[in-house]
Amino acid sequence: MxxxxxxxxxxxxxxxxxxxxxxxxxxxxxxxxxxxxxxxxxxxxxxxxxxxxxxxxxxxxxxxxxxxxxxxxxxxxxxxxxxxxxxxxxxxxxxxxxxxxxxxxxxxxxxxxxxxxxxxxxxxxxxxxxxxxxxxxxxxxxxxxxxxxxxxxxxxxxxxxxxxxxxxxxxxxxxxxxxxxxxxxxxxxxxxxxxxxxxxxxxGNSPIAMSRMLSVANAALDKSRDDALLHEQFEFRRHLRSWDMQEGLSAFAEKRKPEFKGR
Structure with missing residues (x-):
């Protein structure tokens, strides 16, 4: 050792x-x-x-x-x-x-x-x-x-x-x-x-989705409910443009396991 x-x-x-x-x-x-x-x-x-x-x-x-x-x-x-x-x-x-x-x-x-x-x-x-x-x-x-x-x-x-x-x-x-x-x-x-x-x-989950969820969750207790929701919505708008979200939706529609890339 x-x-x-x-x-x-x-x-x-x-x-x-x-x-x-x-x-x-x-x-x-x-x-x-x-x-x-x-x-x-x-x-x-x-x-x-x-x-x-x-x-x-x-x-x-x-x-x-x-x-x-x-x-x-x-x-x-x-x-x-x-x-x-x-x-x-x-x-x-x-x-x-x-x-x-x-x-x-x-x-x-x-x-x-x-x-x-x-x-x-x-x-x-x-x-x-x-x-x-x-x-x-x-x-x-x-x-x-x-x-x-x-x-x-x-x-x-x-x-x-x-x-x-x-x-x-x-x-x-x-x-x-x-x-x-x-x-x-x-x-x-x-x-x-x-x-x-x-x-x-x-x-096995999307790295970029998890990173964004963690950033919102970690900050949530220091914000009002409304501010926390705004933070979440901001990250959601960013995430709409991610490769991983498109891959996840495609995999769901095609009934296959997604291959996330973290971007």
């Missing part, structure tokens, strides 16, 4: 980024962030890739940021230079939140703090039935800086978000599925195959 902190794999139209610090519960460190910074633009620009899966090796998806490294790094960053959190937010979390292709988080185990915030960047979440999910910042006197307090209440009921934030406790994958955060819960030995099957199913 590679000693890289983040592994990049590609299987047809599906890319996979695997957090690879199992001995440290896949905690986020600068080496991992640097690899995210390299891989995300490459995956976004590759027209052959239609879906991205983010998962982890070992018993944890991600237990959060490497606090030891962050504490050490605070004394080393020069004034005016981006620190660990700056880079994590600007080069990893924000690009994933706005990724032009569907992102699936496959939670293979413990998912805490920055790991939860990383999972929150995904469009869909598939979780192992033994995954434990929580915020945990309160347990260490640390403040969530990647969406724990600001984005989590948009994804689960407010009182559930407050419970996770204030208690530092974890909830099961099944409970988080009931609250709407997790889309599918599967046995641990089926997680990766289930995530791959979901990704391959999605990859």
């Amino acid at each position: 590679s000693e890289q902190a983040l592994l990049y794999e590609k299987d047809g139209a599906v890319a996979r980024l695997v957090l690879n610090r199992p001995e440290d519960m896949n905690s986020l460190n600068l080496a991992m962030v640097s690899l995210f910074e390299n891989y995300l633009p490459e995956i976004a620009a590759d027209d052959g890739i239609r879906v991205l899966i983010v998962t982890g090796n070992g018993r944890a998806f991600c237990a959060g940021a490497d606090l030891k490294e962050i504490r050490q790094g605070l004394d080393e960053v020069q004034y005016g230079e981006p620190d660990f959190l700056d880079r994590l937010l600007s080069q990893v979390f924000l690009p994933l939140h706005n990724f032009p292709k569907p992102v699936i988080a496959a939670l293979n185990g413990i998912t805490l703090a920055g790991g939860l915030e990383l999972a929150m960047c995904a469009d869909l979440v598939v979780a192992s039935e033994d995954a434990k999910i929580g915020d945990a910042h309160a347990n260490f006197g640390v403040y969530p800086g990647g969406g724990g307090a600001s984005v989590l209440p948009r994804l689960v009921p407010l009182n559930v978000a407050k419970y996770l934030l204030l208690t530092g406790k974890t909830l099961s994958a099944e409970a988080m599925c009931q609250y709407g955060f997790v889309n599918e819960v599967v046995p641990a030995d089926e997680l990766q195959s289930a995530a791959q099957a979901l990704a391959q199913h999605i990859a």
